[in-house]
Amino acid sequence: MKTTSGATAVQVVRSSRHGSREIEHFGSVHDEAELDALRAAAKQRIAAGQLQARPVYHRKHDSIEAHLIIVFAALAVRTWTDT
Numbered sequence: 001m002k003t004t005s006g007a008t009a010v011q012v013v014r015s016s017r018h019g020s021r022e023i024e025h026f027g028s029v030h031d032e033a034e035l036d037a038l039r040a041a042a043k044q045r046i047a048a049g050q051l052q053a054r055p056v057y058h059r060k061h062d063s064i065e066a067h068l069i070i071v072f073a074a075l076a077v078r079t080w081t082d083t
């Protein structure tokens with residue numbers, strides 16, 4: 001997002017299930033190197049927030065098995081992208 005001074009602002013917007021929004025401002029920069037650093041910080045914050053555990057209830061064996069496959073696949077992708 002461009003500011004009035006011509007800088008680029010980096011913000012993360014989170015929406016809840018209840019419709020509320022939370023905006024976190026990471027900073028404003030004028031050059032590409034600083035912008036890359038802010039984007040990396042924002043990506044880390046997003047990734048950390050997405051890994052919050054919530055209870056999931058399954059009753060059927062197929063649903064339990066599918067859930068475990070998805071969770072382990074997500075963990076593998078996360079591990080692969082962090083290296």
